[in-house]
Amino acid sequence: xxxxxxxxxxxxxxxxxxxxxxxxxxxxxxxxxxxxxxxxxxxxxxxxxxxxxxxxxxxxxxxxxxxxxxxxxxxxxxxxxxxxxxxxxxxxxxxxxxxxxxxxxxxxxxxxxxxxxxxxxxxxxxxxxxxxxxxxxxxxxxxxxxxxxxxxxxxxxxxxxxxxxxxxxxxxxxxxxxxxxxxxxxxxxxxxxxxxxxxxxxxxxxxxxxxxxxxxxxxxxxxxxxxxxxxxxxxxxxxxxxxxxxxxxxxxxxxxxxxxxxxxxxxxxxxxxxxxxxxxxxxxxxxxxxxxxxxxxxxxxxxxxxxxxxxxxxxxxxxxxxxxxxxxxxxxxxxxxxx
Amino acid sequence: xxxxxxxxxxxxxxxxxxxxxxxxxxxxxxxxxxxxxxxxxxxxxxxxxxxxxxxxxxxxxxxxxxxxxxxxxxxxxxxxxxxxxxxxxxxxxxxxxxxxxxxxxxxxxxxxxxxxxxxxxxxxxxxxxxxxxxxxxxxxxxxxxxxxxxxxxxxxxxxxxxxxxxxxxxxxxxxxxxxxxxxxxxxxxxxxxxxxxxxxxxxxxxxxxxxxxxxxxxxxxxxxxxxxxxxxxxxxxxxxxxxxxxxxxxxxxxxxxxxxxxxxxxxxxxxxxxxxxxxxxxxxxxxxxxxxxxxxxxxxxxxxxxxxxxxxxxxxxxxxxxxxxxxxxxxxxxxxxxx
Numbered sequence: 001x002x003x004x005x006x007x008x009x010x011x012x013x014x015x016x017x018x019x020x021x022x023x024x025x026x027x028x029x030x031x032x033x034x035x036x037x038x039x040x041x042x043x044x045x046x047x048x049x050x051x052x053x054x055x056x057x058x059x060x061x062x063x064x065x066x067x068x069x070x071x072x073x074x075x076x077x078x079x080x081x082x083x084x085x086x087x088x089x090x091x092x093x094x095x096x097x098x099x100x101x102x103x104x105x106x107x108x109x110x111x112x113x114x115x116x117x118x119x120x121x122x123x124x125x126x127x128x129x130x131x132x133x134x135x136x137x138x139x140x141x142x143x144x145x146x147x148x149x150x151x152x153x154x155x156x157x158x159x160x161x162x163x164x165x166x167x168x169x170x171x172x173x174x175x176x177x178x179x180x181x182x183x184x185x186x187x188x189x190x191x192x193x194x195x196x197x198x199x200x201x202x203x204x205x206x207x208x209x210x211x212x213x214x215x216x217x218x219x220x221x222x223x224x225x226x227x228x229x230x231x232x233x234x235x236x237x238x239x240x241x242x243x244x245x246x247x248x249x250x251x252x253x254x255x256x257x258x259x260x261x262x263x264x265x266x267x268x269x270x271x272x273x274x275x276x277x278x279x280x281x282x283x284x285x286x287x288x289x290x291x292x293x294x295x296x297x298x299x300x301x302x303x304x305x306x307x308x309x310x311x312x313x314x315x316x317x318x319x320x321x322x323x324x325x326x327x328x329x330x331x332x333x334x335x336x337x338x339x
Numbered sequence: 340x341x342x343x344x345x346x347x348x349x350x351x352x353x354x355x356x357x358x359x360x361x362x363x364x365x366x367x368x369x370x371x372x373x374x375x376x377x378x379x380x381x382x383x384x385x386x387x388x389x390x391x392x393x394x395x396x397x398x399x400x401x402x403x404x405x406x407x408x409x410x411x412x413x414x415x416x417x418x419x420x421x422x423x424x425x426x427x428x429x430x431x432x433x434x435x436x437x438x439x440x441x442x443x444x445x446x447x448x449x450x451x452x453x454x455x456x457x458x459x460x461x462x463x464x465x466x467x468x469x470x471x472x473x474x475x476x477x478x479x480x481x482x483x484x485x486x487x488x489x490x491x492x493x494x495x496x497x498x499x500x501x502x503x504x505x506x507x508x509x510x511x512x513x514x515x516x517x518x519x520x521x522x523x524x525x526x527x528x529x530x531x532x533x534x535x536x537x538x539x540x541x542x543x544x545x546x547x548x549x550x551x552x553x554x555x556x557x558x559x560x561x562x563x564x565x566x567x568x569x570x571x572x573x574x575x576x577x578x579x580x581x582x583x584x585x586x587x588x589x590x591x592x593x594x595x596x597x598x599x600x601x602x603x604x605x606x607x608x609x610x611x612x613x614x615x616x617x618x619x620x621x622x623x624x625x626x627x628x629x630x631x632x633x634x635x636x637x638x639x640x641x642x643x644x645x646x647x648x649x650x651x652x653x654x655x656x657x658x659x660x661x662x663x664x665x666x667x668x669x670x671x672x673x674x675x676x677x678x
Contacts, residue, residue, distance in 0.1 A: 186578060187574075188490060196493045218578070219579060219580065219585065223585045223589040224585060235535050238527040239525060239571075240578065243562070243579060245558075246562045250480070250562040253480055254619055279593050279597035279608070280593055
């Protein structure tokens, strides 16, 4: 661990970002602090609102934990304009705390585009990074499958995907304890000649690196856990992520539809509900607690608008782990030394 | 019904295409004939093999049903070369029967690329069609959601997607009895400005048509059944289709994993198995029986390599329905009259 990491890690939590803010943010933060006492949380947002919510919910918070930020960037606000139009919003203020070294990491369940844009603009990019990337965990048979990118940029070049592969490899290696994470290009067939121009050109770049590049994988290989890092542009990744997120809801719909066919089936489904819930728990995105924005000169974790307190807690602990493991300097090393 | 359709429809079935050929193909064909007697089936493939398999399986088939084709195009054969290197294969011979008007439709569970390429080359394209398309049914809350394209071409232009929309609208209208099928572009956000160049340019084209274009949809909107026709390039569609196909297998894996945690849970899952199977039956691709190749001057239905006899039967009945409803001439009308 480096010298700088010996000080207590401070995490700026956007208290007014998510759909259930600030309630879920407060509960998640307090629960995270229960798990470890060697870090601090700064709740960024409207002070009165945070205190009032804490009071209403019978939650005891230290007023000194709060950093006042009166404005809110809403889900429908334009990401690129938010920084100018709402300089006192929780997102801009929290990202600024990281920029000014008053915090070591930033966690938000707010407007994804705004969190990504503001973090990138204020914290800047790591050297040699042309494009930051948002990677998402996908549940899979190997329990460590990440798709990069899931929505930071829809049009990308081969060197961008190469950058995602370098950053993603470090992320998975350090946080999932996998020594040589496998990297693959998402395509329409495993054979080298199958794919679009982007896939074919990126393959040529990846082959020249030290990365554990295994070639192309297909759509089915994500859940099958054929590799640790799946590369695609943000257009494909975002569509896939949202499709995947809609699967549990559709299953529920089908079960409900079937339950309505007979009372007997309804009772059976009722009795089986808990078992099914437990069996399918790996599909619960709250367990993974948000997605990292990689390639910026800071630690930012972005959560779903609907993040539960559990998701917020896990996002905070994930950010702390990235700080404790000194991921930023490991990213820098890898970016300088991948060939 | 037009004059030409009064003759008995003849369907050429590739008997040596699928992974379980010719067994599944023979059973599926015989079962299709049980459902209707106003059409004929031509089993195309190695005569001895077909007869031997029928004998082994105690299936009674009329020798006159068989059209001998000694060669087989395998799953690993290159689609574009197959027509030259294997002119006597079941795929080439069956497609030729349609070309020569000796058959009215072609059904195959063989090499998808080869079936598409051979059908297009031999039957030709409909007037005004630059690119044929393979559309796939997706189970959804509205029960009539098709994604075009799922793999015919990975790099496409806006006018190609427009063509898919015209063909897809007729297909869904006629086969699903939906008067004005809704058409949407698959993108990373619903707002008009969200998406890549292809999405934005295609939106401008679609707006000028009589089609029921509703704008962009996101990945989650497919299973939610927000529209009937989802447009994307074959790269995105193919990845999405294969991802979707892997979902039931992954659910099974999670249930098995959970069953292994305790005997009690194992018993519960065992008892619930049938209910779950019934509830999730809409996910069974065999019910839809293959995907249509639209835009060619003929009827071709392509099935999965692993097609069951049920899938083969449904593919045959789907091809017959397309013939009975005179879809080719309706496609032609629509292509001339969409603005």
